[in-house]
Amino acid sequence: MATDRQRRRSTPVSEPIRAVIDLDLPGARISRHIYGHFAEHLGRCIYGGFYVGEDSEVPNERGIRTDVVEALRDLKIPNLRWPGGCFADDYHWQDGIGPREDRPRMVNSHWGDVVEDNSFGTHEFMDLCEMLGTDAYISGNVGSGSVAEMSEWIEYLTRADDSPMADLRRQNGRDEPWKVPFFGIGNEAWGCGGNLRVEQFASMARQYSTYVRDHAGNEVYRIAAGANTDDLHWTEVLMESFDDLSDGDGRAAPFQALSLHYYTMTGGWQDKGSAREFDVDEWYVALSRALHMEKLLTRHGQVMDRHDPNRRVGLVVDEWGTWWNVEKGTNPGFLYQQNTLRDALVASVHFDAFHHHAHRVVMANIAQTVNVLQAMLLADAETGALVKTPSYHVFEMNTGHHDADALDVHLKGVPTRAADGGELPLVSASASTTGDEALISLTNLDHETTRTVELDLRGRDVIDLSGRVLSADGLAAHNTPEAPERVAPVALEGLRRTERGVEVVLPAHSYATVSLTLA
Ligand code: AHR
Numbered sequence: 001m002a003t004d005r006q007r008r009r010s011t012p013v014s015e016p017i018r019a020v021i022d023l024d025l026p027g028a029r030i031s032r033h034i035y036g037h038f039a040e041h042l043g044r045c046i047y048g049g050f051y052v053g054e055d056s057e058v059p060n061e062r063g064i065r066t067d068v069v070e071a072l073r074d075l076k077i078p079n080l081r082w083p084g085g086c087f088a089d090d091y092h093w094q095d096g097i098g099p100r101e102d103r104p105r106m107v108n109s110h111w112g113d114v115v116e117d118n119s120f121g122t123h124e125f126m127d128l129c130e131m132l133g134t135d136a137y138i139s140g141n142v143g144s145g146s147v148a149e150m151s152e153w154i155e156y157l158t159r160a161d162d163s164p165m166a167d168l169r170r171q172n173g174r175d176e177p178w179k180v181p182f183f184g185i186g187n188e189a190w191g192c193g194g195n196l197r198v199e200q201f202a203s204m205a206r207q208y209s210t211y212v213r214d215h216a217g218n219e220v221y222r223i224a225a226g227a228n229t230d231d232l233h234w235t236e237v238l239m240e241s242f243d244d245l246s247d248g249d250g251r252a253a254p255f256q257a258l259s260l261h262y263y264t265m266t267g268g269w270q271d272k273g274s275a276r277e278f279d280v281d282e283w284y285v286a287l288s289r290a291l292h293m294e295k296l297l298t299r300h301g302q303v304m305d306r307h308d309p310n311r312r313v314g315l316v317v318d319e320w321g322t323w324w325n326v327e328k329g330t331n332p333g334f335l336y337q338q339n340t341l342r343d344a345l346v347a348s349v350h351f352d353a354f355h356h357h358a359h360r361v362v363m364a365n366i367a368q369t370v371n372v373l374q375a376m377l378l379a380d381a382e383t384g385a386l387v388k389t390p391s392y393h394v395f396e397m398n399t400g401h402h403d404a405d406a407l408d409v410h411l412k413g414v415p416t417r418a419a420d421g422g423e424l425p426l427v428s429a430s431a432s433t434t435g436d437e438a439l440i441s442l443t444n445l446d447h448e449t450t451r452t453v454e455l456d457l458r459g460r461d462v463i464d465l466s467g468r469v470l471s472a473d474g475l476a477a478h479n480t481p482e483a484p485e486r487v488a489p490v491a492l493e494g495l496r497r498t499e500r501g502v503e504v505v506l507p508a509h510s511y512a513t514v515s516l517t518l519a
Contacts, residue, residue: 043335138180275338340477351401
């Protein structure tokens, strides 16, 4: 028979953690665009994911898969970045307009070296955005495109009168201009986007941005290709390229934001780690590396603050998420990976970091929405199967943070664990309020220990509360067509009102949200 001591070891519990939140002291607005998405011509993201073609047996509207659109509507996707990624700097938009049978074919040299037929182009993408009710974020070609080509693309998309490009759009069946609020000036210019030095790219970004004009009342927010991970020099030089930022709102500058890319993996680029075969150590390495985002935002933010203390220039993390070795037997160039509970927690701690830095981070885009890297949906065009991943559920649980005001969460007594050469805090948190309501996000990173968090809520009375939790029976639990709900949110039972606020019992390896209605 087990002794008390042994029993305590097999069901670990811990000292309570305190989380102090001043509900009446809202901070920076959390832009809903932090919940943005990314869809590249890569593997089965566009072709076979979003787009199956009009002749497919999978239900579709004008070739776009209807169940994919329906599933994504629940995430209230605020913007969708397209067509790349590395693909964007090989893409010539005029090849993707007009009758499909006349469109030239092209080699997708970055991703599997496959030949594609350009059947999904500008009109199809804008149609998809309209179906999703999302803003378009077009990524323009600096690496192999011309200034004129980029200038004509925005004219084609957004011009209302009888200009040459507006006429061409009409000939291709679209009378009204579209709105394009976001435009990327290149992608990874330090790598696949041209292998440029930042000094050279900074001048090019100014030049290309100048010709991405505001037509017909369409106001474009231009995002220059920014740094890789911790390349602070890249951010420094791009920030130096701005003229006086002390006046106005930054709209007069050639571009309005810089991007940042960072991927989470447990190994290096040659062997990134397995998506679903990992041990406890790798669980913690992955989560430590995800938390590295917090440090990156602080460091790049400090560089930006020195040049731009009034925060006119935005930071856009337009590629983030896990990057694992591809699933066995799949094309290595297609970046198809499974998505487990670990990926979900990688997502939840990223969102905490974005919320903490809402004063500078204006947008972020998960890579990528369907069938590629840390996907929301795994879609099979042959069988018609569609699976929501654990990461999908974190995005859905967080819709209450969209355009809410960040609240500081002061955590006390959070235990840590040695991981990846540092100390990993085992609970992560963030919160926001819309005035009448507040949403609190809590991640328990501990692989085996239940954690109790005492929410010390100040400044407002709570009239109602509820909670949801995402966890599973294993760290590598994931969803499949046979078991689509193995990792899905359920009501959080462990909620209890206390004198100071609310006590939350967080199961081991879980993500929870607590919703409050405020008096
Ligand atoms: O998201 C996959 C690739 O990662 C993108 O094409 C590129 O920008 C980055 O290196």
